[in-house]
Amino acid sequence: MLANEAIARAVVESDVKVAAFYPGSPTSEILDTVSMFSGEFKDLTMEVSANEKVAFETAVGASLAGVRSFTSMKSVGLNVASDAFFSVGYTGVRGGMVLLVADDPHAHSSQSEQDGRFYAYPAHVPMLEPSTAQEAYEMTKWGFELSEKYSTLVLVRTTTRVNHQSAIVSVGEIKRSPFHRASWKDVGAHYYTLAATARRLKGEALERLSHIREEFEQSAFNIIEAGEGEVGIITSGVSYLYVREALETMDSRPHVLKLATTHPLPSDLIGTFLKDKRRIVIVEELMPYLEREIRSIAHERRIDVEIRGKLSGDFPLVGEYNVPIVRAGIASSLDIASADSYADVMSRAESLKEGLPVRSPIFCPGCPHRGTFWAVQQALKETPYVLNNDIGCYSMFLLEPYEVTDSLLCMGASLGLSSGMQHVLNDKVVAFVGDSTFFHAAIPGLLSAVHNNHDLTLVILNNSVTAMTGQQPNPGSDFGAAPVTKLDIPSVVKGLGVPHVAEVSAFEPKDNVETFKEALSYRGVSVVISHGPCALYNDRLKRHAGTPIVPNEVSHDTCQNIYACIRGVHCPAIELDTATGKSTIRSELCNGCMVCAKMCPVSAIYSTRGDDT
Amino acid sequence: MNGRYNMVLSGVGGQGLMLLSNVIGTACAQEGLPVITGEQHGLSQRSGSISVHLRMGEGTYGPLVPPGDADVMIAMEATEALRYIEFLRDDGYIIMNTRLMHHPLETMRHVREDAATEPYFSLDEVRKRVRSVTPNVLEVDALHLAEAAGNARAENVVLLGAACGLPGFPLKKETVKDVIGGVVPEKTIDANMKAFDAGDGACCDAFG
DSSP states (O other): OOOHHHHHHHHHTTOOOOOOOOOOOHHHHHHHHHHHHHHHOOOOEEEEEEEEHHHHHHHHHHHHHHOOEEEEHHHHHHHHHHHHHHHHHHHOSSSSSSEEEEEEESSSSSSSSSHHHHHHHTOOEEEEESHHHHHHHHHHHHOOOOHHHTTEEEEEEEEEHTTTTEEEOOOOOOOOOOOOOOHHHOOOOOOOHHHHHHHHHHHHHHHHHHHHHHHTTTTTEEEEOOOOOTTTEEHHHHHHHHHHHHHHOOOOOOOOEEEEEEEEOOOOOOHHHHHHHHEEEEEESSSSSHHHHHHHHHHHHHOEEEESTTTTTTTTTSSOOOOHHHHHHHHHHHTOOOTTTTTHHHHHHHTTTTTTOOOOOOOOTTTTHHHHHHHHHHHHHTSOOOOOOOGGGGGGGGGGTTTTOOOOTTTHHOOOOOHHHHOSSSSSEEEEEEEHHIIIIIIIHHHHHHHHHHOOOEEEEEOSSTTTSSSOOOOOOOOOOOOOOOOOHHHHHTTOOSEEEEEEEOOOOHHHHHHHHHHHHSSEEEEEEEOOOOOOHHHHHHHHOOOOOOOOEEOOTTOOOOOOTTTTTTOEEEETTTTTTTEEEEEEOOOOOHHHHHOOOOOOOOEEEEOOO | SSSSSSEEEEEEESHHHHHHHHHHHHHHHHTTEEEEEEOOOOGGGSSSEEEEEEEEEOOOSSSOOOOEEEEEESSSSSSSHHHTTTGGEEEEEEEOOOOOOOOHHHHHHHHHOOOOTTTTTTTHHHHHHHHTOOOEEEEEHHHHHHHHHOOGGGHHHHHHHHEEEEEETTSSSHHHHHHHHSSSOOGHHHHHHHHHHHHHHHHHHHHO
């Protein structure tokens, strides 16, 4: 099973009663799997919250009320939840609670290569780091035990290559206890941090951590693999796997210390490992977190050992590791001249791939964003503008062939940035957010713009799900793990006092140009909500319901090689018939959204349904 | 089996690569063969290029196949065989779908350069280049075989059937077929079994 599924399994085996999430790659499959389990076990409440802060607080609330709880989020999700996270570091928890945070080295699907390990130290929260799917399962379970034993939140930290590993995992039995409502007076405690209380709680948190460190010194998850000589490697997480594999092809056999408890570090264990070594190589992704800590442990204990890693320039600071990088880094750290055995393979491949067309991610056939953006661009044709984009599938407007995005920082930032820019620029200021991002973090920005009489236009691309992460529900969706209330975005926007609100159907690009023009020329805050379901989600619903997906066709008799269906549409289902130079539609990819048909000035594209064109 | 067996699966987001890797992984579990995979999720799924690394055999190692170490590559789309060619070992096997999916950027370039009748990057070109790394290339018209088997969506199963026919492939065909039977919709089981056999047959004709 996928490590994310193994983590979800651990959550269910640990008798967690409340789990709340906001999806984010590479953690989304944890949410999906817990959601599936919650259908099976009625004593498990699972919900999707508006954002990570709310999800975290929901889990904390359940824990304070006495049950086990869980949440997981991507690296930058913890930034959103961090306000509450730091306070919970002080208050501690009651029912066992685990927070899983997944970093994304290489920024595969994130805006930064954030290193979440640095959160544990200032928040006084213990941290565990698995390498494999099996360990992810076991450490999540252990996390709940630790959490309850020390009344502390426990952070399990992973990286993309751990979450998206799939392997055979041996799991335990699922034994669920019956759920009973509790009474707050039975809790007999208060959870707040202020002034004198904060100072007292900080002392207690530090005291707690010193006991946890003692336990970590003995943990069987920290492993020493004996080698030969006076050289040692210290590593953790997925890097450990790369180390093992790299060493297979190298002549030296250094000792290896694999750390699983990375805050607080087992400093006695590390000190003992350092003591009889001449040189230590630290293998870790992202920032030199272990390297700095271990340098300081060596310094405190006056151990004379040379420490090599990122700070010494032997390993890269940017990007994720793999076996070739780790092999080269170890060789460099040990001053071994290493012929890069991968260089030949890589350079041959590079020359073989010359002229190979790129295949970057692009909007799916039937995606509503395609038509929305076309209309916005037409409406802005004569107007200098700045486009502040946001996080979601529509982030892809920054990629080829569009390359229309002037800024993109983080969830909901398009609103705040637009507010700042409209104070300074002559240009029309436009912001894009999706429905999920709107609920997540854009609402405060919008109401602030209304309150301060700003001049900007917000386009809300409402596809009714959180599409990018795998079509999970958001507050605007009509489904969830349990019954939900669907929020109506136009009502929310109007309720915030936005003076100019319009709605369009995403699949009517030409008709919408005028509506967008009106909104864009409005002086003040204007919002256009473009409705159209996510094609991936909607096609799946149709397949389940047995509703046919009817593709379009191009009549080559009518087609005049104008290519309006290609320019500005960029649909994966449309390609050229190079024999005739005419457009052609791949029926197995087309979902019949009709946007291309509406673009064609000679009406050469028709639905194979036969009742409309 | 002795040692490690490495596979790279490649294709275009939406082609059913994850199902393929799940089936192989489950079949490994049923045969008690250790397996680890490295998958791509998220942004890369949106009609972009995707790959899955699959590693079978005893030992502790990571989810990614090092360059030059894959014993076999299954490419669900022909140009995607070339895109990940650095992973294949010399003389490794390629099971290559002959299907080409032209990316909108490539189409757009043709239109922009007034070259609508000029050929796309061709199967011939892919064939010539991958064959410089290995002679062991099996080209499969998977869509045609899947349609003939009764389910156009079973292209991935055709290719998996072909992989299972390779000499030295570590899984039993029966195990893989059982797993497929358990994950596909019931009414398509028959078509999927036929699709598997068609791929297997094509492979045995070539390498058997």
